Amino acid sequence: MKDTRNVAAVAASKDDAVLQWVTFKLDHETYGINVMQVQEVLRYTEIAPVPGAPYYVVGIINLRGNVVTVIDTRSRFGLQPAEVDDSTRIVIIEAEKQVIGILVDSVAEVVYLRRSEIDNAPNVGTEESAKFIQGVSNRDNELLILVDLDKLLSDEEWVELTQL
């Protein structure tokens, strides 16, 4: 009987796995990205612009000898641009087998969320950027918007990035 209970508990815990999310701020809202996709967080450094780059590309940085493209997250999400300040960060992530940087207002913390705590985002989005959101979660009366980094760019756009 006890074994049966343990098996059930393990099965339940597998269904309701705990996921870790790195949270960052953009335009006074809190967003979360899967911690497994985050490599490191950098202070803002000078970003070299790339002529002819897509609108959502801020430029490139040199990360220990590697060239990393930095995405303007505000622009990609359709938010108003903002000035860079002391809290601005570049989050280095890996998505679609590529390493890129995303520019954010600030990085907050790492939070633990059960899968059951994640709700679907309101399904009224008609814009392309609506698909970036994989869910929302309410923590301490604050909404956490979970971003699907793999969908941050389309297949063509990921290819385009490699050719910058």
Place this chain on the structure above:
Amino acid sequence: MSKSVDETVFDFFALLLQEDDDSNCIVSPQSTINVESNRNVTISQTAAVLLDTAILAENGRSVALHDLEKPVVPKKQLQSKALPIKNEFTTPVSDMSSQVNKQALEKLLAPVLKTKQNDSAPPELEVVSPIIEDIVQFTAKTVSNVQPTIIEADDKQDIKLEPETQVGITPPSVTKDLQEVLDDEFQVLFFKVAGLTLAVPLVSLGGIVKVERINHIFGRPAWFLGVQAHREEQLNIVDTCAWVMPEKYTDKLAQSVDYQYLVLLEGSNWGLTCESLVNAVKINKSQVNWRSQAGKRPWLAGVVKEQMCGILHVQALVEMLNAGLGCQDSMG
């Protein structure tokens, strides 16, 4: 209300008249004259009259008939009651010639019309939001329990002239399902957005919540304000002004609106933003001009004649919102 907002609301209802089925629309020249000649007529009332006219046209009924349905108040009674009435929906006393015309019309129609004797003035609507500022939220049940605030429409009506055929008859319409749910007498809550008054039946009211922290979510339509946490759930917040009159929702208007409450739609997690709650009133089905065709505005069930404002068809509205449709988007 600023002039720009007035104009916006006026223009909005003028636009509403320009539907596909507007070929049947008969706009009473008298209503135009009233707007121009009588500065006391509030714009919201004018807009509602236009909307009412459009709906009457959709119902295939003439405006002349509608005019007959309006209560004709004897001059003496009107004079004695004109001052204390603060009701913005109440038609201001117009010029003498129109009164004479009404009296003449009354004499002419006396043989064919029944006069209905009632006690007093039409239900008075007062902005009660300051009174209920302390109320953070209350459910539809709570609202229905607040009986003392509900004004019995039947107890406070002036002498009415109504054609016999109109009494108790509601034409078959797209709002049939809504009408079946409602009792002959039902309660509605009036609320205001940018000078526009809307009504929602209390049976379709999920509750009222104060606007607090709204989380903006990108990639959503302009009318989608965001989400607000409420009892461990997320409420989807509609920018009512942007949804109802998107073509008039300028940056200036957007800055001027000051949303205070969310009117929750029953059976959904949608909430309509509003600037103030006006009143809860008990009305009769016959006091509403029900729409017979869905047209482009299935969310509009009809017009409350006395208060001259649109009444929402919540079920249709929720369906549209769930589908991510704006006010002018087609359901098909």
